[in-house]
Amino acid sequence: MPELLKIKNLQAEIDGKKILHGLDLQINTGEIHAVMGRNGSGKSTFSNTLMGHPAYKISSGEINFNGTVINDLKPNERAKLGLFLGFQYPLSIPGVTVASFLRQAHKALKGDTASPRDFRKLLYEKMDDLEIEHAFATRYINDGFSGGEKKRMEILQMAMLEPKLAVLDEPDSGLDIDSLKLVAQSINKYKEKNPQLGVLLITHYQRILDYLRPDKVHVFIDGNIVESGGPELAVELEKKGYDWLAEKEAAKA
């Protein structure tokens, strides 16, 4: 499988505070990687840095996405190359409907000229796939949405924009077990239809991995990957917690 994402020695900071300490990671086309870590370990810093959030500065290292070094690209340029970020905290944009937003994003990324009617048809198809009610198309983006609805709308956006790599930042956080299942099923459904899609799934809990079988699991502590393994690593973490790895790290230092 060809390389999709290759990160070498990535160091990043925010407000002069160093958060990522020399991270290496490689994801190939079609693979699902899970990054697991405690709150505050730097997972969102990592996802924001990948997508090009202007507040996060790369102080050294390289992000190579599908053959292009994207360190200096704007978020929209990265999106155009096929990178997608599902936000941990999706933002609401009052007054802008989901449909008009997605139409413009679709146009920007795919340069298409689908008529409003054809676009709506496509949108409804994707909504049907993910069992999202059509009524959401005319609602304002994330305005008054429940936690679960927001997360599922992120998956809908992914399905509409058809990225090569989807970075999903805690799609499971703050959800009850039923919502979690719905979100996981949405991701699965889309992934089944699009086996080429690479997924970087960032999560705090092991539970979502019951639904989404990762090829690789990485453990994130203090802004770096300290351990990598297969799906069994997630199970081990669930049993033992993060402490043993943190101690192991501390011993190394």
Add this chain to the structure above:
Amino acid sequence: MALELNNEYQYGFHDSEENYAFKSVRGLTKEIVLSISKMKNEPLWMREFRLKALEIFYKKPMPKWGDTELLNEIDFENIFYYVKSSEKQEKSWEDVPKEIKNTFDRLGIPEAERKFLAGVSAQYESEVVYHSLREDLKKLGVIFLDMDSGLREYPDIVKKYFATIVPPEDNKFAALNSAVWSGGSFIYIPPGTNVEIPLQAYFRINTENMGQFERTLIIADEGSSVHYIEGCTAPTYSSDSLHSAVVELIALKNAKIRYTTIQNWSKNVYNLVTKRAVAHEGAVVEWLDGNMGSKLTMKYPSIYLVGERAHGEVVSVALASGSDQHQDAGAKIIHIASNTTSVITSKSISRNGGRASYRGLLKVHKGAKNVKSTVKCDALMLDEISRSDTYPTMEISEKCVQVEHEATVSKIEDEKLFYLMSRGLSEEQAKLMIVNGFMEPFVKELPMEYAVELNRLIELEMEGSIG
């Protein structure tokens, strides 16, 4: 101006039927007022009304609120108070500022309409459209005329209602308008009549649409309804620096009036407008007011809820763009009767050093029981150098009143930009999307063609606002 109708009208200079020997002079004198009245061949009561108003204008001080600094810059001695159409036509296309011409270009305004908007052509007409409209309205008994013709043809109705809502004593600019008014619309809707299509100011014939001192009077008789639209999104160039209109609306029992205005004056214009409505029992009055352009706009559409169960609503949007621009706009609602309700929604955007102020009054008279009101004003500032202020006033003299008031001032947050950009939108597109979303509560109330135009205009305004 609905762009869709572009190819349906022709324009042309109108031969003046009247041939008065009148030479406009600067400054305001009794002689000027008398000659305006004479030229219009007005009844005696109107002439006296004008003269009385002139006295009031002389005596009244400038408002001591609003942008007093800019107001005091107005030089009343250096203004033409009445310019006949024939004189107006002498202005040439070459005099129209380049930036206005450019905007016409980019908005795709056709040649004919440009000249009209630029004040080069005094009027333009849609004989065909207007004619059939007039026939339909006539069958319904609807009167839709310019104010001058209204006074000539329906002196009794005009006399009964004229200046009953905005008397000349109200403020200096209302007095000024009362003394020198010309043009504007006169509309009367008979009882029980629902006018389905919006009445648009520019269908009026033989009048100065963009008059300096317009006077509009709308009476919706019992159980009738009407939607009136004036203005357009394209920039309106005027060499007259002072525009001061008066609008009076009267919604009788169970009647409904919606009044939509979109104004985009050139940057030399003071736009000081007194708009006021009275809603009788069970009546509904809605002001939709969009303000762009001008140097200083001061405009606070008001509604007096004088009958039980009357409802008043003001939705306004102001865009202040550039350090030479101040939009001081808002709303006033006065609850006089019981069980009356009101909603004020105000949205302002300031950018490039522009200044937007919200000034509002919510008043509940003693004895007005069970009143409900919601006031929501949101300001969006697009950069650090712009300014936004709110001056809300509440005078509530009753206990049993339910008032909600909410005011927000926001900036375009980096997180939102990042969110939208991560979906492929450029920074400019992302900002525009947030601004459009902000304006949506106003835009969604507009007829389609106006909404499209307004969005396009905002897009133009926003261009180059980055970096």
